[in-house]
Amino acid sequence: xxxxxxxxFHKTCKIISQNKSxxxxxxxxxxxxxxxxxxxxxxxHSFKATAVTGDSLDSDSxxxxxxxxxxxxxxxxxxxxxxxxxxxxxxxxxWPGITCTPEGSRVTGISLRGSTISGPIFGNFSALTQxxxxxLSSNTIGGSIPxxxxxxxxxxxxxxxxxxxxxxxxxxxxxxxxxxxxTRNKFSGQIPQEIGNIYNLQNLDLSYNxxxxxxxxxxxxxxxxxxxxxxxxxxxxxxxNQPGNNNSSSGERDNGREEEEDDESAIxxxxxxxxxxxxxxxxxxxxxxxIYFDCPWCRCFHGIFEKQVVxxxxxxxxxxxxxxxxxxxxKTVLKKKINIYLGDQEVHNLSEYPPYLI
Numbered sequence: 064x065x066x067x068x069x070x071x072f073h074k075t076c077k078i079i080s081q082n083k084s085x086x087x088x089x090x091x092x093x094x095x096x097x098x099x100x101x102x103x104x105x106x107x108h109s110f111k112a113t114a115v116t117g118d119s120l121d122s123d124s125x126x127x128x129x130x131x132x133x134x135x136x137x138x139x140x141x142x143x144x145x146x147x148x149x150x151x152x153x154x155x156x157x158w159p160g161i162t163c164t165p166e167g168s169r170v171t172g173i174s175l176r177g178s179t180i181s182g183p184i185f186g187n188f189s190a191l192t193q194x195x196x197x198x199l200s201s202n203t204i205g206g207s208i209p210x211x212x213x214x215x216x217x218x219x220x221x222x223x224x225x226x227x228x229x230x231x232x233x234x235x236x237x238x239x240x241x242x243x244x245x246t247r248n249k250f251s252g253q254i255p256q257e258i259g260n261i262y263n264l265q266n267l268d269l270s271y272n273x274x275x276x277x278x279x280x281x282x283x284x285x286x287x288x289x290x291x292x293x294x295x296x297x298x299x300x301x302x303x304n305q306p307g308n309n310n311s312s313s314g315e316r317d318n319g320r321e322e323e324e325d326d327e328s329a330i331x332x333x334x335x336x337x338x339x340x341x342x343x344x345x346x347x348x349x350x351x352x353x354i355y356f357d358c359p360w361c362r363c364f365h366g367i368f369e370k371q372v373v374x375x376x377x378x379x380x381x382x383x384x385x386x387x388x389x390x391x392x393x394k395t396v397l398k399k400k401i402n403i404y405l406g407d408q409e410v411h412n413l414s415e416y417p418p419y420l421i
Contacts, residue, residue: 118192120163123170124155126190133185143178162196172196176222180204184228189214198222200244205229213237223248224268236260244268247293254297256281270294 162172183206207230236257259281271293
């Protein structure tokens with residue numbers, strides 16, 4: 064026998080689940096999952112949600128607390144920085160991942176990148192009427208993008224990349240986005256034409272999904288091929304194959320070829336440096352060996368080297384002229400060295416040097 068209070072909740076749950084319009088209204092306004100008349104869940108959570116009215120920091124904080132409760136229901140163990148949101152400990156604008164207007168009057172941004180979030184996207188972001196920035200990337204968010212998100216009329220930056228979201232609604236074209244990153248998800252089907260209606264869009268990334276079909280003509284003005292890489296079933300327009308535009312396969316091939324050429328150049332440079340250093344090391348060792356041992360080759364080496372030095376010095380001094388007294392000492396030394404090469408023959412005039420000494 065159910066108690067009267069529980070019976071009321073049980074009956075309410077049945078009415079919500081059986082009436083389609085009421086069920087849709089509940090799902091669009093509540094962050095709490097409702098399936099198969101889970102009246103116990105309703106009993107635990109129905110009176111915990113607070114009605115959000117008005118545009119103020121208090122209303123924004125209540126939306127964020129509802130968002131936190133929603134995330135905690137889907138992530139009972141591992142939780143991200145949203146778990147630290149608490150009005151009793153910090154002001155809303157000091158919560159991790161939350162940014163506000165300069166005067167701190169409204170919430171303008173939510174950044175929960177890599178916060179171990181799973182489950183569907185929260186369905187009441189539109190209650191944050193000043194929200195311009197939303198980053199939920201690098202999580203395990205699934206399901207589809209809710210229609211509620213299209214009612215965030217000030218949203219400029221939306222990053223849902225690196226998740227497992229599988230449906231992209233056409234209402235996405237109603238947002239005044241400047242930045243949209245949906246790369247590495249599980250989106251499939253055709254890319255909505257309505258994305259081309261986002262006239263202020265400057266950065267779009269739909270790469271590495273499962274999009275297929277014809278490329279939307281509304282996006283023909285986009286020449287960034289990287290925005291659509293990794294969608295093998297997507298039929299790209301011909302202008303992407305023109306000079307100056309790289310398709311996915313040629314881009315990957317060019318990247319691979321450039322990497323191979325860089326590797327070959329590095330190997331060639333290394334081989335050249337190694338061979339050059341090895342040559343000079345061997346030559347130096349050989350020279351030191353010749354100098355160390357007293358052998359005919361060593362004496363020949365010394366003789367050739369000294370002869371070249373003497374001859375070069377001799378020719379330089381001849382160019383100086385015989386009238387300069389300050390070079391007399393050098394000339395005297397040179398005479399003695401030439402005497403050695405001439406077999407101790409006395410040389411009185413430097414102009415009488417043998418031709419073979421030149």
